Amino acid sequence: MRGRVLGLVLAIIGVVALGVFALDAQTPKEVVVGVIIPLTGSAPGTGQDCKVGAEFAADMINGGVKAAAGSALLGAGWNGIPSLGGAKVKLVFADSQASPEVGRAEAERLITTMKPSATMGAWHSGVTVAIAPVIERYRIPHTTVSTATELTQRGFQYLFRVGVNAHQGGEVLFQYLDWVARDGKKWNKLGQLHEDTAAGVNFANAIEEMAKARGITPALRVPYSREQANMDSEILKLKSAGIDVLVQTSYTSDGIIIRKTMRKLDYAPALIFSQGGFDDDPKFYEAMGDDANFGSKRQLWSPALSTSKPILKAINDEFKRRNGRDMNDNSVRYFTNVQVIADAINRARSAEPSAIQKAMVGTDLKAEQVLLVHGVKFDEKHDNVLAKAMVAQVLDRQLKIVFPAEAATAKPVWPIPAWSTR
Amino acid sequence: MTLEIVLQSVVSGLMFGGIIALVAVGISLIWGVMDVINFAYGEYLMWAMYLTFFLYAGAGLDPLVSVPVNALVLFAAGVLTYRLVIARVMRGPIFAQLLSTFGLFVLLRYAAWLLFRPDDRQAQSLVSNGVVKLGELRVSTGELVAFAGSVLATTALFWFLTWTKTGKALRAVAQDREAALALGIEPDRLYAIAWGISAAAAGVAGSLVSSFMYVNPLVGDVFLLPGFAAVALGGFGNVYGAFAGGLVIGVVNVTGGTLTMPKVKLALVYLVFLAVLFMRPRGLFGGRRQ
Amino acid sequence: MTSVLVVDDVHASYGRFDVLRGVSLRVASGELVAVLGPNGAGKSTLLKTIAGFLAPRQGSITLDGEAIGGLRPPALLRKGIAYVMQRSSLFPKMTIQENLELGAYVRETTDEVRTDIERVPALFPRLAERRRQRAEGLSGGERRMLEIGRGLLLRPRLLLLDEPTMGLAPLVMDLIFDKILEVRATGTTVVMVEQNARRALEVSDRAYVLEQGQTRVEGRGEELLRSEAVRRAYLGAGTAGR
Numbered sequence A: 001m002r003g004r005v006l007g008l009v010l011a012i013i014g015v016v017a018l019g020v021f022a023l024d025a026q027t028p029k030e031v032v033v034g035v036i037i038p039l040t041g042s043a044p045g046t047g048q049d050c051k052v053g054a055e056f057a058a059d060m061i062n063g064g065v066k067a068a069a070g071s072a073l074l075g076a077g078w079n080g081i082p083s084l085g086g087a088k089v090k091l092v093f094a095d096s097q098a099s100p101e102v103g104r105a106e107a108e109r110l111i112t113t114m115k116p117s118a119t120m121g122a123w124h125s126g127v128t129v130a131i132a133p134v135i136e137r138y139r140i141p142h143t144t145v146s147t148a149t150e151l152t153q154r155g156f157q158y159l160f161r162v163g164v165n166a167h168q169g170g171e172v173l174f175q176y177l178d179w180v181a182r183d184g185k186k187w188n189k190l191g192q193l194h195e196d197t198a199a200g201v202n203f204a205n206a207i208e209e210m211a212k213a214r215g216i217t218p219a220l221r222v223p224y225s226r227e228q229a230n231m232d233s234e235i236l237k238l239k240s241a242g243i244d245v246l247v248q249t250s251y252t253s254d255g256i257i258i259r260k261t262m263r264k265l266d267y268a269p270a271l272i273f274s275q276g277g278f279d280d281d282p283k284f285y286e287a288m289g290d291d292a293n294f295g296s297k298r299q300l301w302s303p304a305l306s307t308s309k310p311i312l313k314a315i316n317d318e319f320k321r322r323n324g325r326d327m328n329d330n331s332v333r334y335f336t337n338v339q340v341i342a343d344a345i346n347r348a349r350s351a352e353p354s355a356i357q358k359a360m361v362g363t364d365l366k367a368e369q370v371l372l373v374h375g376v377k378f379d380e381k382h383d384n385v386l387a388k389a390m391v392a393q394v395l396d397r398q399l400k401i402v403f404p405a406e407a408a409t410a411k412p413v414w415p416i417p418a419w420s421t422r
Numbered sequence B: 001m002t003l004e005i006v007l008q009s010v011v012s013g014l015m016f017g018g019i020i021a022l023v024a025v026g027i028s029l030i031w032g033v034m035d036v037i038n039f040a041y042g043e044y045l046m047w048a049m050y051l052t053f054f055l056y057a058g059a060g061l062d063p064l065v066s067v068p069v070n071a072l073v074l075f076a077a078g079v080l081t082y083r084l085v086i087a088r089v090m091r092g093p094i095f096a097q098l099l100s101t102f103g104l105f106v107l108l109r110y111a112a113w114l115l116f117r118p119d120d121r122q123a124q125s126l127v128s129n130g131v132v133k134l135g136e137l138r139v140s141t142g143e144l145v146a147f148a149g150s151v152l153a154t155t156a157l158f159w160f161l162t163w164t165k166t167g168k169a170l171r172a173v174a175q176d177r178e179a180a181l182a183l184g185i186e187p188d189r190l191y192a193i194a195w196g197i198s199a200a201a202a203g204v205a206g207s208l209v210s211s212f213m214y215v216n217p218l219v220g221d222v223f224l225l226p227g228f229a230a231v232a233l234g235g236f237g238n239v240y241g242a243f244a245g246g247l248v249i250g251v252v253n254v255t256g257g258t259l260t261m262p263k264v265k266l267a268l269v270y271l272v273f274l275a276v277l278f279m280r281p282r283g284l285f286g287g288r289r290q
Numbered sequence C: 001m002t003s004v005l006v007v008d009d010v011h012a013s014y015g016r017f018d019v020l021r022g023v024s025l026r027v028a029s030g031e032l033v034a035v036l037g038p039n040g041a042g043k044s045t046l047l048k049t050i051a052g053f054l055a056p057r058q059g060s061i062t063l064d065g066e067a068i069g070g071l072r073p074p075a076l077l078r079k080g081i082a083y084v085m086q087r088s089s090l091f092p093k094m095t096i097q098e099n100l101e102l103g104a105y106v107r108e109t110t111d112e113v114r115t116d117i118e119r120v121p122a123l124f125p126r127l128a129e130r131r132r133q134r135a136e137g138l139s140g141g142e143r144r145m146l147e148i149g150r151g152l153l154l155r156p157r158l159l160l161l162d163e164p165t166m167g168l169a170p171l172v173m174d175l176i177f178d179k180i181l182e183v184r185a186t187g188t189t190v191v192m193v194e195q196n197a198r199r200a201l202e203v204s205d206r207a208y209v210l211e212q213g214q215t216r217v218e219g220r221g222e223e224l225l226r227s228e229a230v231r232r233a234y235l236g237a238g239t240a241g242r
Helices: A002-026 A044-061 A100-114 A125-138 A166-182 A198-213 A232-240 A252-264 A282-292 A303-307 A310-323 A329-348 A353-361 B003-034 B041-059 B067-089 B094-116 B141-163 B165-175 B177-182 B187-209 B220-234 B239-259 B262-279 C043-051 C073-079 C096-103 C111-123 C140-152 C170-185 C197-203 C221-226 C228-234
Strands: A030-037 A088-095 A118-121 A142-144 A159-161 A190-195 A220-224 A245-249 A271-274 A296-299 A390-395 A398-403 B131-134 B137-140 C003-014 C017-028 C032-036 C058-063 C081-084 C158-162 C189-193 C206-211 C214-220
Touching: A030 A044, A030 A100, A030 A329, A044 A088, A044 A282, A044 A310, A044 A329, A088 A100, A088 A329, A100 A118, A100 A125, A118 A125, A118 A329, A125 A142, A125 A159, A125 A198, A142 A329, A166 A198, A166 A245, A166 A271, A166 A296, A166 A390, A166 A398, A190 A198, A190 A232, A198 A220, A198 A245, A220 A232, A220 B262, A232 A252, A232 B003, A232 B239, A232 B262, A252 A282, A252 B137, A296 A398, A329 A353, B003 B041, B003 B137, B003 B141, B003 B165, B003 B187, B003 B220, B003 B239, B041 B067, B041 B094, B041 B187, B041 B220, B067 B094, B067 B187, B131 B141, B137 B141, B141 B165, B141 B187, B141 B239, B165 B177, B165 B187, B165 C096, B177 B187, B177 C073, B220 B239, B220 B262, B239 B262, C003 C043, C003 C189, C017 C032, C017 C043, C017 C058, C017 C189, C017 C206, C032 C043, C032 C170, C032 C197, C043 C081, C043 C158, C043 C189, C073 C081, C081 C140, C096 C111, C096 C140, C111 C140, C140 C158, C140 C170, C170 C189, C170 C197, C197 C221, C206 C221, C214 C221, C221 C228
Parallel strands: A030 A088, A030 A118, A118 A142, A142 A159, A190 A220, A190 A245, A245 A271, A271 A296, C017 C214, C032 C189, C032 C206, C081 C158, C158 C189
Antiparallel strands: A296 A390, A390 A398, B131 B137, C003 C017, C003 C058, C206 C214
């Protein structure tokens, strides 16, 4: 009789113990999130910005950023993912080397070895297009800020675009042109100069479509390969055609060569509008000095917005303290990427990729909850319907918002002054 | 399209062509002397650019100052390449010779990728940022110095070939190897010298362009095809023709691109290359040997 | 007599083909020796072997008593053996002057060499005026003269001539033979392979006849000229119409 009671007690203890362990197993201590970015290659400065932006967000979500306390930012005041018992977000990085082939191989390697719950990347549209099928095959929910239109036109279920797509990014250009026209500024010909991978081609296509829809005939389109050294024909062609509104997509090295060639050949259009890339990279400003001035770009963030969002100043200051520079479009976008993923994990109450994907479809973040100027809500193609951009111009070697008026911190300089006067 | 724009494109093309010309001379020398096509030539140039960059990053050496350093180091590399690789495959079939330089190309490129990472790097020079005005025409100081440097280097090479004993021996070996041997000229030694000089030319070119070009493991591509097109245009093995061919290709590239569409400028170079090969394989200046 | 050159039972092959199967000859200082024989006898191969383009498989070659079998041309040139090939061996795109200069390649460039280069065209006046002209513009006879002149720039101990009059018109042939005699008169030892057997025998001191890679006949020039057997066997083709 005593033996049976003992046996029963032991059995109960065993079951309870098993239960405790099982519970622990279901609640993970950490959630792995993969980040595929160009840490080396033609834009390492950019990759570094994305990295520190993502790390900053992860740190905030894990409870390490006091400056965020009390704000509406998603993840502020958290101490790990709440619904998972405070499981910490752990970022693992893979280097795309700015190459689609390497990016794809690295994405696959990261997914199969680290088994992330979600991923983000790859900044270069061309690389994102290459890794998208891999993501889809392994069914890992993935956020991206790449603008290439095709990313949301191929029916990917697991890819979500957090930032503007090519059309949303280009839209602001036309709004800006209308706005300066009301000020009496005139221009004649719209032309495009773009690198020939997904980012440049998609944006140029979108601009063409939108221009034609507004009755503007694009006068000239000059694609170029980034591997070449000499941009003289490109700039001469634009100059010869009298292009005064120039839409440009370039990465850092080609951006530098182009600007230098413009100076050499004395070509200064009234407006240079870039979708971002070279002019987000600190290296460009270092290399060009004053010659970087007066270019404009599609801008998604500005610390100056802190008048409307005071928390932005505190966050930016903390970032600056940690990293020695202000946040920019890249660090902000990757910060937001992490927020969107953390939000989905939290609502899914699970670290399982498929559960996270379902939750991510229903993302509904207001502008106050993220660092970008707009909120995040996905349509059926997984574009962010709330995404919009501003226009910034480089003045005194710094990017300042010039449009829309409510967010502007400076008046635009139109036209770009002739090189001889600079 | 005004005359001014066209003239500017010709001048810009000539500047670019100056470097292509130096590359073409380097390739053509080997082809003329020993009938070997060096597919790895662009990679020597790339390594020379890295050498220049590291001398700049590590010791603050202006790329122009590293011209002689590059020339010496690459000369040694060329001789080494000949002795370790080329000398052996020359005894084999033509196929082995082609494959060996192609193998070198792969080796050099991917070694650079592994060692240096794919980032773009650039050295800065005194002449990196200026612009020189020749009337209404404009060239950057970097390009102008590179052009002048290329002309100087090529002139030095031509002087060497024409007036020195070793230079004449080199030309003799190129024209008739056996007859040269019968006069006591050792072909093997001259082949090594030719490889050294050819690589040194790549070294000089690498230094000169470093003041205005980025280096990454793929930069050899910028020069290799135009270089070969220039060699074909000038008549394979004709070193003087190769120089002229380089200038022509530079102009075809830039002016052609400006007059038509910049995107096709490389295709125009290909076209010229193919046209020469099919229609006038002897090149504009004819002659199989120099 | 002091032998400059001794070839002793030399065998040589091109790959699997045995061309020389035991050739022996000796040449005295200052002699003009002709090597004759039908096509394929191995005459050119013999000269090539002496000049270092081919290594003997068997047998020995000595120059002034020193063994030289197996040495390569550059070394032999330094020992004073100059070799004028059967085929045209000028550098076509180089000038006459440059071709001559290369003849003295193995010598240190001294004033002596410069004087020699000046002197050679004197031996061949037709070349003197056209020093700056490219070699490819020369006629057959002029080429031969230049090649021989170039060979002389070495101040050779021994001059090897492989068919110096081949393909030349009869008048030009005479000119060449005259020049060869002039060269011999300066004290240079000459070994000459010739197709034109009669003329060769007329000018040489001694001659050897090779057949199938072996020495068949040896003798003084006039003797062989007068010999019935030799005449019938070897002089038929070269003597028609003379």
